[in-house]
Amino acid sequence: MEPSSVRERTKSPGKLGSxxxxxxxxxxxxxxxxxxxxxxxxxDTESSRFLAGDYPEAEFIGFRLRQGVYGQRQPNVxxxxxxxxxxxxxxxxxxxxxxxxxxxxxxxxxxxxxxxNVQIHHxxxxxxxxxxxxxxxxxxxxxxxxGNTVRNVTADPWAGICEDEVFDTTPWAGAYVRYFVxxxxxQLMPRKVKTAFDxxxxxRAITGIHDIAFLxxxxxxxxxxxxRVGGGxxxxxxxxPTLYDFVRAEDGEFLKVxxxxxxxxxxxxxxxKNRARAxxxxxxxxxxxxxxxxxxxxxxKGDWVHERDFDPMQRLFVYDEEANAxxxxxxxxxxxxxxxxxxxxxxxxxxxxxxxxxxxVEIKIERGDLTPEQFRGLAAIMRDYxxxxxxxTVQQNLVLRWVRDExxxxxxxRLQALDLGEAGVDEITDVVSCPGTDSxxxxxxxxxxxxxxxxxxxxxxxxxxxxxxxIHIKMSGCPNGCSQHHIANIGLYGASIKVGDKTIPASIPHxxxxxxxxxxxxxxxxxxxxxxxxxxxxxxxWVRLYESDRNDGEEFNAFAERVGTSAFEDAxxxxxxxxxxxxxxxxxxxxxxxxxxxxxxxxxxxCAV
Numbered sequence: 294m295e296p297s298s299v300r301e302r303t304k305s306p307g308k309l310g311s312x313x314x315x316x317x318x319x320x321x322x323x324x325x326x327x328x329x330x331x332x333x334x335x336x337d338t339e340s341s342r343f344l345a346g347d348y349p350e351a352e353f354i355g356f357r358l359r360q361g362v363y364g365q366r367q368p369n370v371x372x373x374x375x376x377x378x379x380x381x382x383x384x385x386x387x388x389x390x391x392x393x394x395x396x397x398x399x400x401x402x403x404x405x406x407x408x409x410n411v412q413i414h415h416x417x418x419x420x421x422x423x424x425x426x427x428x429x430x431x432x433x434x435x436x437x438x439x440g441n442t443v444r445n446v447t448a449d450p451w452a453g454i455c456e457d458e459v460f461d462t463t464p465w466a467g468a469y470v471r472y473f474v475x476x477x478x479x480q481l482m483p484r485k486v487k488t489a490f491d492x493x494x495x496x497r498a499i500t501g502i503h504d505i506a507f508l509x510x511x512x513x514x515x516x517x518x519x520x521r522v523g524g525g526x527x528x529x530x531x532x533x534p535t536l537y538d539f540v541r542a543e544d545g546e547f548l549k550v551x552x553x554x555x556x557x558x559x560x561x562x563x564x565x566k567n568r569a570r571a572x573x574x575x576x577x578x579x580x581x582x583x584x585x586x587x588x589x590x591x592x593x594k595g596d597w598v599h600e601r602d603f604d605p606m607q608r609l610f611v612y613d614e615e616a617n618a619x620x621x622x623x624x625x626x627x628x629x630x631x632x633x634x635x636x637x638x639x640x641x642x643x644x645x646x647x648x649x650x651x652x653x654v655e656i657k658i659e660r661g662d663l664t665p666e667q668f669r670g671l672a673a674i675m676r677d678y679x680x681x682x683x684x685x686t687v688q689q690n691l692v693l694r695w696v697r698d699e700x701x702x703x704x705x706x707r708l709q710a711l712d713l714g715e716a717g718v719d720e721i722t723d724v725v726s727c728p729g730t731d732s733x734x735x736x737x738x739x740x741x742x743x744x745x746x747x748x749x750x751x752x753x754x755x756x757x758x759x760x761x762x763x764i765h766i767k768m769s770g771c772p773n774g775c776s777q778h779h780i781a782n783i784g785l786y787g788a789s790i791k792v793g794d795k796t797i798p799a800s801i802p803h804x805x806x807x808x809x810x811x812x813x814x815x816x817x818x819x820x821x822x823x824x825x826x827x828x829x830x831x832x833x834x835w836v837r838l839y840e841s842d843r844n845d846g847e848e849f850n851a852f853a854e855r856v857g858t859s860a861f862e863d864a865x866x867x868x869x870x871x872x873x874x875x876x877x878x879x880x881x882x883x884x885x886x887x888x889x890x891x892x893x894x895x896x897x898x899x900c901a902v
Contacts (some may be wrong), residue, residue, distance in 0.1 A: 324380045325467055325610060326474050333429065336360055336422040342574055344419060346721050348868040359442060361435025362421055365414065366734045366894065371421055373413045374438035378470045379448035379463060379490070380409035380685035380692075384672035387683075389431045391668035395426045400508045404666070404728060405661040408487070409447045409685045410438065414732045436474055439483045439893040443473040443555075448490040449497040450684035451653060451690040453614065454646040457863055460516055460679035461464075462490040464733070465542055466612025471505075472548050472603075478555050483564035483571040486555065487525075490518075494811045499687060500524070501532040501813035502780065504573040505554060507547060516542040520550060522585060523577030525776035530815045536589070545603030548566055552601070553592040553632045569622050570673035581594060615648060626703045634811065638705055638716040646695070654679075654693040654704055660726060661689035666742060670711040678704050682827040687777070721756060721764045721836075724748045725777070729770025729787060730884070730894075736770035737895055738787030738798045741748055742885025743768055750829035754836065761840055763807075764849050766798065766832065771895070778816045780806040782849045783832060789893050790822050795874045798825040798884040798891045803837070805853040814850070817858050821869040824881045831865040838864050 339356055341346040354364070363372040365735035375390075390411060394403050397416045404412045416424055425435055437443060446466050452463035469488065473479050479486070489498040492509035499508030500521055507518035517539045524533030536554070540546045554573070558564075577585055628635050644653045657669070663671075669689065675683055680695035685810045696704055708714035717723055724747055727733065729740030747766060756762055767781035778784030784803035789796050800823050803816030823831050838860065853861070872878040884891045 298504050302468065303612075325470050326376065326436055327370040327471070328434060329436075330428045333422055334897045336362075336425065337386035340418055340422060355440065356419075358440030359437055360425065361438030362425075363439045363748050364734060365732045366730065366736065367415065367732070368879065369417060370415045371418050372732060373416055373421060373424055373435055374406075374445075375411045375413070376438045377409055377411060377432050377433075377436050377685055377855075379452070379466050379481050380413065380447050380450055380683075382411075382683055382685065383431070384675045384681055385431045386428075386433055387668045387672035387675065388639055389428050389433060390663075391665035391672075392667070393424050393427050395665045396427070396556065397421075402662045402664050403664065403686050403788070404656055405689045405691070407687050407689060407725065407727070407775060408451075408880060409687060410445050411685070412728075416692045438481075439654045440479075441484050443476070443479045443488060446470050446488045446490065446789065447498050447503075447687060449493060449495075450686045451497065451694075452492055452647060452767065453643070453902055454488075454651075454653065454694060455644075455800065456647045457495060458492040458647075459496060459511055460492055461509065462509050464609040465507070465518075465547070466490040468545075468605035468608035469548065469551070470603070473551070473555075476552075478552060478559055482555065482559045483561055484573075484866060486558075486573065491690065496808070496811040497687075498809060499777070499780070500809045502526055502530075502777065502808075503533060505551060506533060510539050512539050515590060518542060518547050520547065523574040524552060525574040526571055526777060526815075527572075527778045528576065528772050529570065529572075529578070530779050531578060532713070532813050532815075533574075533805045534577065535584060535587055537748075542605070545605045547602075548603045548605060549593065549594040549598065550589060553570070553589045554585070556597070612682070614695055617682075618680045619652065619678060619697055619700070621697065621699070625699045626706060628702055634731050635702060635705060635714075639701060639712065639770060641716045641719050641720060643701060645698075645759050648695075650698055651700055652697050654696050654701065654708075656691040656693065656708060657685070657715045657718045657723055659748070660717075660724075660741055667711050667713060667774065670707070671713070671852070674707050675705060678707075688719060688723065690723070701708075719765070720762045721751050721766060722748055722762075723765075724751075725765075725767040725781075727769050727775035731886075733770060733775075735773060735895060736787065737789060737798065737893060739885045740768045740770035740787060742887070743785070743800065743825055743828060743870065744865050746829050747832055747884055749823060750833055751836070754833060756836070758840065760843075760846070760848060761836060764836065764839075765806075773802070777808070778806075779803060779810040780813060781816065782853075783814050783835060784821075785828060787825075788822055789891070790824065790871055792874055792882075795882055796891055797822055797881050800825055800828050802861070804858060805850045817853075819858055819862050821862055821866065823869050825884055826864075826881050827868040831868050834868075835861055868893050 341355040389453040393559045486504045489503045489506045490700045491498040502524045506521040521533035522536045679693040726744035726759030730736035764782045767776045767778040768785040769776040770787040785800040790799045802819045807814040
């Protein structure tokens, strides 16, 4: 049972914070972060100063990162990262994405990330303030989408509608977002902080790889969270250990503990000397979780505790989706003829909600990219068939909630018309990748191009075995792991192979990662580098090896553990052989989706600025 103050607020949602009073809370889907008009004016002013040469670049970078604007490898253009707390997005916001992509993005697409954000690339700096202002009209914010801040807060897209939930963490995630956005302690920490909330044993938010995470717990009838601190992937992969088994939710203890952690983190000047390794996991790895707990206990004795308002109840995000669910219509479409394709879609993309008569539909978004036409088409589907409030996922997909069971065929046919009706979410053909060299300064290889090539190969294999189809493939354009390749069954990251004075784009494989069932396991790195153009062949060989040599009912990771990494290395060793640069092998020296010889062009990234 929710507290009475929460129940009262569901009856009368607040309004979006005004310029004069930004702290007014809005219980409207998608309107989580208060919008400040003066920040747009500041961005106009400061970007104009920079373009005129009156603002040092080093200082300007820090300023624009806090506004969610990130530099690209291409000169004179920027990436805009729009924060979607727990992936929540409305039809109006989908239409706003369509409008600004058409207006400002030359490639006419936006990208759903593994952090449940939406990124818009190749925007000229002198147009960025216009873009940010345009999306603010529908409650979208880029504030602290980049920089050494509390980044977008991710959570289970099925929160509030799944059967195995302790409680819905959405309201509390909302309070956390609202508490820490623009918070003075979290504007220039040693590095960024990634946060996740989850209410189930399945842990679909993958809390283990986060700097700080909150897992729903109930003790003696009181809601609270297990707090985990110090997880992460990249060049020092760690699974977050538990800082506290239980901290209370309703009195704001979870906010108090989080701020104590951030205050301690913010004071670690030794971490600032090497920003590339300045994550919370480095502190925990060096001193241990017990030492962090001791320091948190001491920190909580400080005077600052009495200066803060930790009460989460007026910051909660409370919205009655069920009250806004679509009503039953007189008639719905039905399949004509062969049902097999639609039934396959339902079996892989549709989940029954705990609320009788409703289901979710997970939409497979290839490489995370959506066009303006798709954004608008999805907005219309959301209005017609869902509760009008969808959520992106950490697998770069989109979940429609509160879809009536009777409407599933209509939704599927509408999605097919948008080229978004493909079955097989979270299966082997649902390949995940970061943008790589398409835009990222740190990118080494074209992970998006490799994604397309691998997906085409595994699709052509026409795999039908259920165990094989459950294999997950993820790839990153560099070791940093924005695609979360460390936890895939088959993970790859961008590298290179030197051949004389020439260079071959390559990938380094990991085998046996896991992120499902509440367990995080990092895959074992194979001791070889594969030319990127040979990776699809390598993936097929590994899949065929698994199918031919596994025991009855043996899942991929169990097989990988039994046969060891050497079996996977031996299966592709000939593919890892370097090639001589000549006309016959020229293709190996050109990356996917490129038309010139490969050269490693890795700039200085801004994640650690």
